[in-house]
Amino acid sequence: MSQEKAPRIITCQLARKEPDKTDYHMQTYEVKYREGMTVLDLMRTVADEIDGSFAFYDHACKRGFCGSCLVKLNGRNSLSCRTLVPGDDNVLVLEPAMPTTKDFWPEDPA
Numbered sequence: 001m002s003q004e005k006a007p008r009i010i011t012c013q014l015a016r017k018e019p020d021k022t023d024y025h026m027q028t029y030e031v032k033y034r035e036g037m038t039v040l041d042l043m044r045t046v047a048d049e050i051d052g053s054f055a056f057y058d059h060a061c062k063r064g065f066c067g068s069c070l071v072k073l074n075g076r077n078s079l080s081c082r083t084l085v086p087g088d089d090n091v092l093v094l095e096p097a098m099p100t101t102k103d104f105w106p107e108d109p110a
Contacts, residue, residue, distance in 0.1 A: 008033040010085055012042060012092040014054065019102045024095070027051075039080035039094065040069055043104065056104035070097040071104065 010031045015024040031045050040058070047054045057068055064082040071080045072095040086092065099107045 010037075010042065010092060012046075012094060014043075014046065014103070015095040016054070016103055017096075017100060026093070028091075033085060037085045039071065039073060039078065039083045039085060039092075042085055042092075043080065043094070055102045057106055068106070071095065072097050 010033050011028065012031060013026045013028050016027045017024045029046050029050055031042055031050070034041070040062070043054070043056045044058060047056060047058075059068070061068075062081045064079050067079065069080040070077055072078070072093075073080075073083060074086075074090075074093050077097050094104075096104050096106075101107050
């Protein structure tokens with residue numbers, strides 16, 4: 001009788017910001033890990049499957065060229081489309097690397 005391995009759960013703290021506020025607060029989510037999951041995939045999973053109010057910019061090139069998916073992962077700038085979710089069991093902390101209007105949605109440069 002084979003035992004199925006329990007799915008790996010990633011604990012992540014995401015910066016959240018309401019449009020009429022200037023400060024962020026951190027919100028914790030638990031996301032089921034998938035092999036080869038990028039940080040952008042993780043944010044998409046949060047928005048699509050866990051919390052529909054979470055806003056992030058998902059219109060990037062997904063090839064690491066444009067830089068529009070830049071975030072701070074555990075304090076370091078990272079391209080979320082090219083950065084794999086780390087393999088350790090530490091909590092991931094994601095913050096915007098650029099000014100935003102809501103959560104990870106960038107401000108209009110105009």
